Amino acid sequence: MKGLSISTSLVAALTTTVLFKLLDYFKFIKWNPIGYTKTFQLLKESNVYIKWVILFLFIWGICFLLYYVCLLFAKIPVSITSIALGLLIAVTLEWIILDADSLEKTIKKLSIPFICIVVVVVRFVMESAIFHSQDTPLGK
Numbered sequence: 204m205k206g207l208s209i210s211t212s213l214v215a216a217l218t219t220t221v222l223f224k225l226l227d228y229f230k231f232i233k234w235n236p237i238g239y240t241k242t243f244q245l246l247k248e249s250n251v252y253i254k255w256v257i258l259f260l261f262i263w264g265i266c267f268l269l270y271y272v273c274l275l276f277a278k279i280p281v282s283i284t285s286i287a288l289g290l291l292i293a294v295t296l297e298w299i300i301l302d303a304d305s306l307e308k309t310i311k312k313l314s315i316p317f318i319c320i321v322v323v324v325v326r327f328v329m330e331s332a333i334f335h336s337q338d339t340p341l342g343k
Contacts, residue, residue: 289322
């Protein structure tokens with residue numbers, strides 16, 4: 204089961220990172236996905252590819268944790284849970300990234316493509332986690 208969670212989270216992280224790069228390239232988001240490096244002295248002068256690799260590794264870790272968290276929601280329909288959890292994650296991330304004072308300002312600046320990507324990735328991870336757990340239960 205561990206290999207399945209690693210490979211599933213790897214595919215989800217790779218897809219998310221590539222889609223974030225496309226969102227940034229076509230200016231669908233008002234923030235830079237690798238803009239976090241401005242706050243770290245060590246990464247400020249590093250190569251752009253290193254910054255994207257670090258973002259990929261961070262997303263991979265989050266997807267790995269999300270895989271096991273999604274097992275807690277196995278009894279609830281995935282379509283409802285993935286939309287709710289994906290929206291919660293996307294709005295929270297944009298609120299943190301945009302550093303808005305209120306939720307109203309965040310809602311006005313929300314990026315619909317970003318929300319769609321997060322919801323689809325959460326759905327993929329949830330579906331995979333629940334399918335793998337039903338195929339090979341953790342008790343075996």
